[in-house]
Amino acid sequence: MKIFNSLTSKKENFKPKIKNEVGIYICGLTPYDDVHIGHARTFINFDVIVKFFKFLGFKVRYIRNITDVDDKIINRANDEGISALDFSKKYISEMQNDFLSLGIESPDVEPKVSDHIDEIISMIQSLEDKGYAYRKNDSDVFFDVKKYKEYGKLANRTLEQLSASERTIPNFNKNHEADFVLWKVDTDGITWSSPWGKGRPGWHIECSAMSIKYLGAEFDIHGGGLDLKFPHHENEIAQSECATNKKFASFWMHTGPLRIKDKKMSKSLKNFITVKDILKNFHPEVLRLFFLLTHYRNPISYSREGLENSKRILDKFYAIVSQKKIPSKFTEDNSLKKDFISAMEDDFNTPKAINLIQAYARNIEKSIDDDLSKLGNFQKILNSLGLLIDNSEDYFKFGESEISDQEIENLIVLRNQAREKKDFSLADKIRNQLIEKGILLEDLNGKTIWKKKS
């Protein structure tokens, strides 16, 4: 398998530390607002990567943290007059619900900063003991970037180049402007006691402490959104490698950004789209497929047309499997599986994989009556990407509409009674009434099923 390693900017052969096992750490969310579709992209991409390792038979250990100690949380909690931890608790459960509705698997461990203060303090302590951390005038504790010769290796820039591009407010307690906070001395907001006084951890140290705790000092894959590459991931490498004297993660993976019609998504531009907004009108697998049609490292330009396109493709996939009952046991057809694996083993090339599946779908549409095992293979491969998980009836009924499911069912009963009495004009009237409300009827083998119009 080849994976693009951000650390070397090359596709490299993936060799896990332990055969057939993989340890993955992904930087998770800071829960202070609704989950937006940029987050959805990152975590769906990593979900598919984790799923693919499992599909290949790997034993996966997947860790995704929650940054529940953060200035944004503290400020928002203060505005609402509640404690920071109560505030973040609310958004953590919102986040978990959103991820669940997107079909994103829970990680094996979802560690929170507030539960790992001891590990963080002992890591800062060891950095201080080794001379990599310092403080002046009882100020915050800083990491001394000049002491770590490899600083800048992930960003692929020297310290001088990095300093020139970073404009920061001068801080007289720092030796170098790129030095970053390990422990913030503070008495306001949420605080813990430490050898340096009351305060809270800086942002970057949490991921070093938690990834090492759950995966060991050296592990296979560390990932996150591209916006975290610098300084967050650079700083994680610096702290971890100085604290342990070992090479931290072997592979660094970054998902590309999401833009809205080529503009950055932001509240001030009023183009901020949450997961909940999308799921009002589109099935979660439509959003998933939309993301998979672009390679995980490339930027995605979000548009409604893009979602509608992915809905058309997914409608077709669901229509194919809804026509026939797939036997629980079927012979595996290796042609699709082989091509699918080789596309995915090339740095998780999901657009190519979807293309192959579409070609296979066209094939089975032609030969659907004679080979049910083909249908089984088709479904199994799509399932491995987190698609075709829903049952097709529920899939086609998904979405908000002006008429309730019960009202639809009642009208179907009335229409069938009319048809039995050969009152076809009433039957047609009811059908047209439903079409006006966006509901399509299909009469199949003596049964009437309904779906929502695209």
Ligand SMILES: [Zn+2]
């Ligand atoms: Zn992180």
